[in-house]
Amino acid sequence: MSMAARRGKPKIRPPRKLGPDTSIKDTWTKLANAIREIQNHNASKLSFEEHYRYAYNMVLHKHGDQLYNGVKGLIAEHLDQLARDTIVPTFPRTSGSSSRGAEAIERAMEGDRFLKAVKGVWDDHTGSMRKLKDVLKYMDRSYTTSAGVPDIYEVGLTLFLQHIVRATPIHTHLIATLLSQVQLERDGETITRSTVRECVDILLRLSINDSNVYLADFEPEFLRRSADFYKLEAVTMLEKGDSALYLRNVERRLIEEADRTAHYLSSMTTNPLQDLLVEQLLSPHLSAILDASTGLTSMVDTEKVGDLRRLYTLLLRVPENIGRDALRLALRIDIEERGKAVNQSATETPDNDEDPKGKGKAKESNALSSALRWVQDTLDLKDKFDQLLAQAFGNDLSVQTSINEAFQSFINATPRAPEFLSLFIDEHLKKGTKAKTEDEIDQALEKTIILFRFLHDKDKFERYYKNHLARRMLYGRSASDDAEKGMVAKLKVEMGFQFTQKLEGMFTDMRISSEGATTFRNYLNRHGALPFDLSVNVLTASYWPQAIAAASTCTFNSTLAVATSTFQRYYDSRHSGRRLTWQGNLGHADVRVRFKARTHDLNVSTQALVVLLLFEDVDELSYEDIQAGSGLADAELGRTLQSLACGKFRILLKTPKGREVNPGDIFAFNDGFTCPLAKIKIMQVASKVESPREREETQVQVDEERKHVVEVSRLRRTR
Numbered sequence: 001m002s003m004a005a006r007r008g009k010p011k012i013r014p015p016r017k018l019g020p021d022t023s024i025k026d027t028w029t030k031l032a033n034a035i036r037e038i039q040n041h042n043a044s045k046l047s048f049e050e051h052y053r054y055a056y057n058m059v060l061h062k063h064g065d066q067l068y069n070g071v072k073g074l075i076a077e078h079l080d081q082l083a084r085d086t087i088v089p090t091f092p093r094t095s096g097s098s099s100r101g102a103e104a105i106e107r108a109m110e111g112d113r114f115l116k117a118v119k120g121v122w123d124d125h126t127g128s129m130r131k132l133k134d135v136l137k138y139m140d141r142s143y144t145t146s147a148g149v150p151d152i153y154e155v156g157l158t159l160f161l162q163h164i165v166r167a168t169p170i171h172t173h174l175i176a177t178l179l180s181q182v183q184l185e186r187d188g189e190t191i192t193r194s195t196v197r198e199c200v201d202i203l204l205r206l207s208i209n210d211s212n213v214y215l216a217d218f219e220p221e222f223l224r225r226s227a228d229f230y231k232l233e234a235v236t237m238l239e240k241g242d243s244a245l246y247l248r249n250v251e252r253r254l255i256e257e258a259d260r261t262a263h264y265l266s267s268m269t270t271n272p273l274q275d276l277l278v279e280q281l282l283s284p285h286l287s288a289i290l291d292a293s294t295g296l297t298s299m300v301d302t303e304k305v306g307d308l309r310r311l312y313t314l315l316l317r318v319p320e321n322i323g324r325d326a327l328r329l330a331l332r333i334d335i336e337e338r339g340k341a342v343n344q345s346a347t348e349t350p351d352n353d354e355d356p357k358g359k360g361k362a363k364e365s366n367a368l369s370s371a372l373r374w375v376q377d378t379l380d381l382k383d384k385f386d387q388l389l390a391q392a393f394g395n396d397l398s399v400q401t402s403i404n405e406a407f408q409s410f411i412n413a414t415p416r417a418p419e420f421l422s423l424f425i426d427e428h429l430k431k432g433t434k435a436k437t438e439d440e441i442d443q444a445l446e447k448t449i450i451l452f453r454f455l456h457d458k459d460k461f462e463r464y465y466k467n468h469l470a471r472r473m474l475y476g477r478s479a480s481d482d483a484e485k486g487m488v489a490k491l492k493v494e495m496g497f498q499f500t501q502k503l504e505g506m507f508t509d510m511r512i513s514s515e516g517a518t519t520f521r522n523y524l525n526r527h528g529a530l531p532f533d534l535s536v537n538v539l540t541a542s543y544w545p546q547a548i549a550a551a552s553t554c555t556f557n558s559t560l561a562v563a564t565s566t567f568q569r570y571y572d573s574r575h576s577g578r579r580l581t582w583q584g585n586l587g588h589a590d591v592r593v594r595f596k597a598r599t600h601d602l603n604v605s606t607q608a609l610v611v612l613l614l615f616e617d618v619d620e621l622s623y624e625d626i627q628a629g630s631g632l633a634d635a636e637l638g639r640t641l642q643s644l645a646c647g648k649f650r651i652l653l654k655t656p657k658g659r660e661v662n663p664g665d666i667f668a669f670n671d672g673f674t675c676p677l678a679k680i681k682i683m684q685v686a687s688k689v690e691s692p693r694e695r696e697e698t699q700v701q702v703d704e705e706r707k708h709v710v711e712v713s714r715l716r717r718t719r
Contacts (some may be wrong), residue, residue: 024063027054028070034135035071039128048135056138068152071136075156075386078128079163082121083170090117091173092180104189111177111184112192118174119198122163129156153497161206165213175200175218179225182260186229197264204266218338219269223276226257229281238288243295246306250281251310263683278317286315286323289328297334308392312399328402335403338381339410346374368423371584374414375424378448382407408454418461421451429484430477436691441483447489458495463492466503467545472536473510474548502687505543513537523570531600534563538571538580547659553583554606555631557613584610585636593651597674602651605684607632607640612651620668625660641667643684 034046058067092110112635132138133153140151150158164170181191194339203214230253237246254277261270282289289311290296299307315323350461385403393399411417427435428444436444455461472478485507492500524530539548556564564582571580587606592599604612607630614621614629621629627637641661645652651673655666 007509008011018701022424024058024061024066027058028063030054031058031067032070032074035074035132036078037132039074039292043131051135052138053135059139061377064139067136067139068143068147068149071132071152072155073158075125075129075132076387077164079121079125079159081166081328082124083167086121087114087117087164089172090114091169093176100187104184108184108189108191109182111181113196114173114177115181115199115272116165119195119202122202125156125160125164129153132156157206157574161208161213165202165206166217171217175221176315179217182222182224182265182495183229185260193264214266215268218447219272222269223264223272226273227276228292230277234281234285235415238292239286241292241294242303243289243292243311244299245294246289247307247310250277250314253277253281254314274317275319276398278319278448282314282323283318285377286318286326290326296327296330298616300334300384303384303388305388305391308388309394312396319546320456324396324398326378328399331399332402332406332409335381335385335406336410339378339406339413342374342377342381342416343410346370346416361399371416371420371423372427374417374420375448375451377452378407378411382447382450401706404454408417411451411454412456417451418455419464421448422461422464422468424448425465425487426472427485429479430472431479437510438483440481441480442486445483445487445490449494452491452494458499460492460590462499466506467548468550469503470545473506475588492556502543509543510537513539519574520567520570523573524566525567527570530566531559531565532563534567536567537586539583541581548583548586552583552585552636553631553633554582554610555629556582556584556610559613560610574626595673596671600673600677603679603681605640605682606641607636608682608684611637611640611644615652616671619671620666623663623665623667626667637661639684641665643682647682649673649680649682683707 001068023640031051031272034051034054037043058064090110090113092114115309125696129152133151136152140153149155164176178196181196183193194378200214200218203218204212206213208532231322232382233249233362237249240246246686254274257268257273257277261267263271292298295313296308298304300312315327317323318326319609372433389395389400389403425445425448428441452458452461469484472484478484488500488503488507491503513536520534520536568580584606589604589606591602591604591609591612593602593612602612610630610632611626614626623637623641626641627634630637632640638661641652641654644650645667646659646661651670652667653670655668656663
């Protein structure tokens with residue numbers, strides 16, 4: 001066994017007890033002097049073991065109260081001295097809630113000096129307390145536990161609270177200086193953040209009534225002062241009338257205050273302070289911000305995406321969705337106002353029902369341009385707000401709903417919206433439009449579907465679309481069959497099979513007619529050829545628009561009658577129980593006409609051909625003669641004669657001259673007609689845009705169809 005093992009473990013010797021010649025009074029006197037030396041930073045001269053023994057013996061001999069209370073007194077005495085000598089002389093002399101320039105710099109420096117003095121006293125005091133805690137360790141372990149009192153270090157903190165932080169007038173100056181430093185920084189001055197942070201930490205460390213001094217004394221006053229400051233700032237900034245500038249300031253303040261609580265105030269203040277900013281800067285001023293001359297409407301006009309994004313982000317901070325709802329309402333009002341302007345521009349073009357001055361063609365062109373412009377303006381407006389929705393409003397579904405509601409409102413405020421939309425599609429799908437790629441056409445049609453979704457009167461749109469589609473198909477004006485079928489497919493996706501069933505039936509009729517042309521040619525080869533080429537489209541009446549399917553009076557001359565009879569026999573040979581009704585108003589013909597100067601190939605409507613054939617043997621006919629020979633009704637005859645005698649290419653001459661055709665007019669074949677073109681297309685005068693009278697008729701028909709739908713619905717409910 002080693003020597004160390006034989007000796008055993010060394011023993012800790014307890015402090016020596018008081019001798020017979022050592023009194024408690026003397027012990028306390030020596031200990032008190034030692035404590036003062038510690039407080040005066042002379043601890044290096046002292047014997048830790050000796051003074052620890054003094055405190056130990058006092059507790060051991062039942063004098064713990066004297067020791068405990070005596071130390072408290074010495075601490076309080078020392079703190080009072082530090083307050084008088086170190087803190088009070090640094091009280092800031094300047095005052096005022098707002099200052100600039102040299103005065104502000106002086107306030108910042110005085111405040112910093114005062115706060116550093118408080119921090120210096122705190123460091124002095126806590127340093128002394130840590131040393132005292134070591135000397136009085138036995139007292140804390142034995143006496144304070146049995147007596148149910150705080151240990152000496154906690155007593156030191158409490159005394160610091162009582163004699164420094166909450167002592168008059170230090171407390172007043174401390175809170176005021178902290179608030180002043182914050183305000184100086186808000187005003188743009190530079191402060192020493194670390195000094196403020198150190199004093200805030202002191203307040204957070206000191207407890208009072210189950211809280212801390214920061215929450216009890218500083219934060220309430222800080223929030224109150226902040227509310228007053230930002231309330232005044234809001235009024236001042238709003239008086240400038242610049243919403244974008246105001247919002248930038250709000251955003252800056254929110255960032256600054258978040259940074260402030262993160263760096264030298266408490267994070268516990270972050271949420272209350274941010275809520276306060278919203279309460280003072282945003283919540284009471286939503287209308288002023290949105291409705292100002294530089295508010296939402298101006299931002300949209302100038303496409304200030306950044307300002308709009310900031311507006312949206314800030315209004316989201318307003319509690320209970322009040323800010324978002326205000327934005328949604330303002331957006332809806334703004335869009336509806338813009339929509340009213342679009343609607344107004346569309347209604348400024350006069351209707352062409354009456355044409356006393358012979359300007360019907362110009363009016364017709366203006367009416368069509370107005371209809372197309374209405375759709376394009378609406379699409380441009382929708383594109384604008386779709387972009388803003390994505391770039392500024394974060395594709396917020398509630399905001400999107402408000403935008404869609406606004407478009408639905410102003411689009412349906414235009415009774416002619418279904419007609420305009422169908423005309424726009426017609427313009428993109430027919431031949432002769434400005435050169436566009438298939439992608440451009442498809443993109444335009446895709447956008448029209450968006451507007452179609454907003455329409456209430458989709459049945460009215462169907463009527464217009466069917467009419468326009470029929471004309472494109474029958475007159476060979478469709479630019480692309482694929483585009484036509486693609487558009488119908490889009491409508492089918494939106495509305496279902498029933499909505500497009502008749503439209504698809506029209507395509508089927510045209511396809512079958514095209515396939516039957518070969519069969520008809522074979523029939524003619526077997527039964528004798530016709531003097532001219534004949535192409536016939538056989539249409540199912542229930543598929544096509546009523547205006548097209550309705551019987552049309554037109555008297556064919558003998559040559560044409562032979563051709564129609566031949567086709568009738570061919571058709572009867574293939575189908576039984578079907579009746580054909582010839583629609584002269586839907587066809588067209590290529591006819592070679594000999595004039596004095598030269599011969600021209602004219603492309604005219606079937607009705608125009610019937611009228612021209614009347615002039616084969618005569619040079620001049622009256623309106624009444626032409627009507628008797630053609631069998632055309634007044635409206636159809638008037639349009640036909642206008643196209644032949646009043647248009648760009650005047651195949652007939654009218655007496656008296658003028659653009660209007662009236663009973664009693666005389667018409668003569670224009671034998672002297674000249675034109676550099678060998679082939680001439682003479683367009684039938686026809687209205688693309690409905691007149692008021694035609695719109696009334698359309699509405700009556702739509703209402704009648706709706707009545708049947710309502711009656712069927714009621715019958716189903718009854719069953």
